[in-house]
Amino acid sequence: MTLKNVICPGCGACCDDIQIDLGMDGLIVKNACKIGNAKFQQVVSDKRIRKPLIREGGMLRETQWNDALQKAARILVDAKRPLIFMGSDIVCEAMEVGLQLGEFLGGVVDSNTSVSDGPATMGIQEAGRVGATAGQSKIKSDLVVYWGANPLESMPRHMSRYAIYPRGHWTRRGWLDRTIITIDPRRSITSENSDFHIQLNAGTDCELMSALLTLLHGKQPHPSAEKITGISICQMKEMLDIMKGCNFGVIYLGSGVSSSCGMHRNAELAFNLVKELNSFTKFVIGSLRSYCNTGGFTHIASSLYGYPFGLDFARGYPRYNPGEFTTVNLLRERDVDAALLVSSNLDAHLPAACAEYLAEIPMICIDAIPCPMTMLSNVVLPGVIDAVECEGTLYRLDDMSIYSNSIIGSPFEFTESNEHTIKQLFEKAKDIMK
Numbered sequence: 001m002t003l004k005n006v007i008c009p010g011c012g013a014c015c016d017d018i019q020i021d022l023g024m025d026g027l028i029v030k031n032a033c034k035i036g037n038a039k040f041q042q043v044v045s046d047k048r049i050r051k052p053l054i055r056e057g058g059m060l061r062e063t064q065w066n067d068a069l070q071k072a073a074r075i076l077v078d079a080k081r082p083l084i085f086m087g088s089d090i091v092c093e094a095m096e097v098g099l100q101l102g103e104f105l106g107g108v109v110d111s112n113t114s115v116s117d118g119p120a121t122m123g124i125q126e127a128g129r130v131g132a133t134a135g136q137s138k139i140k141s142d143l144v145v146y147w148g149a150n151p152l153e154s155m156p157r158h159m160s161r162y163a164i165y166p167r168g169h170w171t172r173r174g175w176l177d178r179t180i181i182t183i184d185p186r187r188s189i190t191s192e193n194s195d196f197h198i199q200l201n202a203g204t205d206c207e208l209m210s211a212l213l214t215l216l217h218g219k220q221p222h223p224s225a226e227k228i229t230g231i232s233i234c235q236m237k238e239m240l241d242i243m244k245g246c247n248f249g250v251i252y253l254g255s256g257v258s259s260s261c262g263m264h265r266n267a268e269l270a271f272n273l274v275k276e277l278n279s280f281t282k283f284v285i286g287s288l289r290s291y292c293n294t295g296g297f298t299h300i301a302s303s304l305y306g307y308p309f310g311l312d313f314a315r316g317y318p319r320y321n322p323g324e325f326t327t328v329n330l331l332r333e334r335d336v337d338a339a340l341l342v343s344s345n346l347d348a349h350l351p352a353a354c355a356e357y358l359a360e361i362p363m364i365c366i367d368a369i370p371c372p373m374t375m376l377s378n379v380v381l382p383g384v385i386d387a388v389e390c391e392g393t394l395y396r397l398d399d400m401s402i403y404s405n406s407i408i409g410s411p412f413e414f415t416e417s418n419e420h421t422i423k424q425l426f427e428k429a430k431d432i433m434k
């Protein structure tokens with residue numbers, strides 16, 4: 001069986017030209033990068049979690065679906081303040097049910113946004129954003145600035161599908177007519193393939209953006225800006241001239257900007273810089289989301305409850321305070337007493353102290369592939385690979401919603417999707433609380 005134009009849930013690019021051949025030779029994926037290929041190969045992986053597991057006597061053992069659900073629901077109901085963490089590999093429909101479950105339990109619901117591009121989301125709230133769809137940027141841009149991003153490793157097909165190689169309105173010869181600037185303290189494969197590499201000192205994005213804004217206003221930055229950023233005023237002026245002189249420029253913000261000193265203030269300054277550049281030419285900005293559906297949670301939570309991530313329902317209504325109700329802070333302060341992690345791969349994002357605390361509290365994991373979090377869990381529910389084994393909505397890096405059909409059904413009799421699993425858990429929790 002051959003399936004064409006399949007959407008890849010490997011990262012925020014949501015490439016929609018993947019071909020899947022399913023046959024005796026296994027699953028052959030065409031057009032995808034190695035990240036996408038690895039994602040699809042999970043379907044046939046022999047490491048797949050196929051049976052529900054519960055911890056007894058310190059060991060995880062296989063059990064019946066209903067028993068695992070019952071135990072998971074009991075953990076959530078008995079907790080005073082459970083944390084529900086929605087990973088970025090799940091579809092919006094599952095995120096919506098997770099939010100409703102969190103509201104019902106009076107817990108906290110958070111997502112990958114808070115440990116990845118949350119600061120960029122907060123920057124948008126502060127400054128607004130001049131954005132464009134990936135298609136508009138592809139057709140019109142003749143200048144691309146990667147700021148704190150390394151797309152050749154984190155989103156390998158971004159350049160070929162959306163940014164550098166496609167031919168466009170002012171770029172009839174594709175990449176030959178485009179200018180690429182990479183702003184990154186590190187040398188990376190992306191910086192080596194750029195026309196200019198602005199190698200600023202680590203953690204000085206805020207100072208560089210402030211200096212660029214000052215120059216844009218026709219004033220001279222303080223001389224200390226050179227020493228702090230490691231970039232001369234001359235270089236800054238040269239970069240600004242290129243930016244002002246293009247027909248259509250795009251800045252792609254990577255997690256390097258959000259995670260360096262200044263956090264959401266960096267993103268806010270970047271959005272302001274782009275607003276000011278629009279006095280000279282057309283300029284837009286977007287986040288380079290290397291996680292698949294982080295944008296999905298932001299949109300669903302904002303439209304249902306008004307806040308993009310880190311929602312606390314302890315008082316019966318949603319409260320939002322990044323730094324207090326976000327996962328890392330809650331775990332560091334030991335402020336939750338149980339956790340439900342859905343396709344989270346959370347261990348990759350947590351400081352050691354937070355991971356240690358997670359190991360102390362009752363934990364439920366819904367995951368397709370074993371990871372350190374499933375090994376520490378009290379209950380493991382087999383995960384369905386969303387947007388591959390079930391249909392659902394994903395948000396692309398440019399905040400466009402993309403509906404993905406399933407290419408193969410759920411491999412389980414007891415659940416059709418992660419959304420279905422969370423719904424069943426919700427029903428069990430309601431039954432216990434009757």
Ligand code: SF4
Binds near residue numbers: 034037
């Ligand atoms: S760039 Fe992202 S969406 Fe495209 S094939 Fe690779 S992992 Fe999948």
